[in-house]
Amino acid sequence: MTLRPVMVNIKALDASAVGRFWAEALGWSAYSAGVTTYVGPAGGLVWPDPVALGIDVVPVPDPKTATKNRVHLDLATTTAAHQADLIARLEALGATPAQVGQGDVPWTVLADPEGNEFCVLEPREVYRDTGPIAAVVVDCVDPRAMARFWDEALDWTLHEVTDDQAVFRSAKGVGPYLEFLRTPGVKTVPDRVHLDLLPRPGGDEQAEVTRLRTLGATDLDLGQGDVPWTCLTDPEGHEFCVLALS
Template identity: 60%
Template structure:
């Protein structure tokens, strides 16, 4: 039994507008599974597929304003491409973000609803990930996060140290999931989280029980009767377990 990460979920005041931003940023397409939900995925994508983590933007009345533990790192193949991408993203509505980062080779931005992301300088490890290089999570203990997420999913650990852990699909495609040790963490829930899905034939309830045994906890976000289950990992990061499709 194992779960597969399938999408990054954004809470938004305007799902359609934020969805358009990310679709144009990544050169992906837009769909919708219903009112208040905008799906962003690669063109001609056969969902779910580990070659990409899609983006699901969900409208909520009042998104939290917090320091987010999870953000996207975008890929570039050259310094010129990085500079051109940053320029295009700002024209689309992104804003420069001052994190006190000083002189660094990457560029920090926020999307039109204030979600942090970075445009990375060229890095050989990300040459085949697609436009999203990594989903990066700030944490207290990368080793513990690698243990939990490595057992929760079928993704494999590619790097492990006290400062940084890196996982990727067992098929060796798509973006990485990375955990970086951060001395000061905020406890609030963020507006961005991962959605996981069982494989066809696997039981959602059994997977949730397995995750609870691994150290996850149930989370009440006021979601009511929904077909997914809201949990938090062993450091309190929210995620959802979708029903099988």
């Protein structure tokens, strides 16, 4: 297995504005070398980053629907004061409170300026060393089935699998987690947020795509045309892309 997540892809009407929001939110920098806006750790563009998952904001012509994304980011905090300060700063940047049926919970659900939901978590020891993004969270029907597919798809380590969740992290134990959480309902519309995967050096994009198809991935036509990446869905319909090594 030679695939690893390298970016969280977010679709937006105004990619530049949403990119600036996420750069300010995470304390990172926004880079706009082309039509997309890439957000990564400050200090100069390094891609792929050896630890962090960057955010690539891609312009699209249609706004987000009212349907909740089934993929979202959880942001880490270190203290209760940090959580409160971060929420206040995010709202000043244009985030708005969001209701997704969360009830009375110790974390806060917000939406970015174009309605993409994310959570600001209360301090949790497990996320003390992840950086600003604690986890990429994917709603799913069957975490065990997701664990079987993604454990074969990625070179990340499967830390936990139960009826309620499956948890992955880089084999080096750095950066954010990837979590599949059992959630009521099924996927009904395309997500505005998905993962981009990249072969490790020496890997081959097309060989990896073929392997993923044998595992249960399905080809996805988004009207992308002739591009140097491949769009797929996992067995529950979550979109993701396999990028080509440059």
